[in-house]
Amino acid sequence: MTPDDRFDEIATDLAPHGATAGAMFGKRALKAHGKAFVCLKGDLLAFRLGDGSPAHAEALALSGAELFDPSGKHRPFKDWVAVPVAHADAWLHHAETALDGLDR
Template sequence: MRQAGAIGIRTPLPGSVVTGRARTNVCSAVAGGVGRKPSRSDRLPIMSAQDDFERVAAGLADRGVTVAKVFGKPAYKDVDGKAFACLFQDALACRLLEGTAEHREALELPGAELFDPSSRHRPMKDWVCVPHANAGRWLEFAEIACGRPR
């Protein structure tokens, strides 16, 4: 959905189907091309980075992880109150420790980069921003970051 005008009327994005509260994209190739009404199985849910952040938070809840603000952004904190990951733009920045296999693996993902919260070319060497395109791996990297000593 996008905002239409100053009064905040929500209108569907082009190529979207609105079903209840969730917005879904419909690929014309999957839907059989122009002229065919898409079936329920043709619709793919689109989750925002914030939605995926909340999904991962739920997956970490049994470890005593809480959500708080760090760098003015939503972040995960362990039971000792130490931040180990935060949502930055549309990526999850995780503290993976430079030189570890997980740090290298995260940096090899398309679009991944070292976390630079100031945007002044002073990245934090232990933190990697895992892009939203790889949100399926956010829980994996967050669990690793949570288990790392500080």
């Protein structure tokens, strides 16, 4: 399964909870309440988890995970964690957590 296919599955799973597909920095993204919370960049899916939160630490601890740098210019977003496709089985969990975080 490609990262795009997995993104589509997650978008379908989260649609009943108010998530809609859109774009962020020209990349595929999921949004809710007017805010992006998931962004696909190549083989990485990035999640807005909130710097310092347990969910942020959990995602960042995954092998190959890193702070999300959409521009590629070494200016990462501190609230976002990009998780590689090797952990695609965890993507839905992190997407649900990111979506739940928008309500706070």
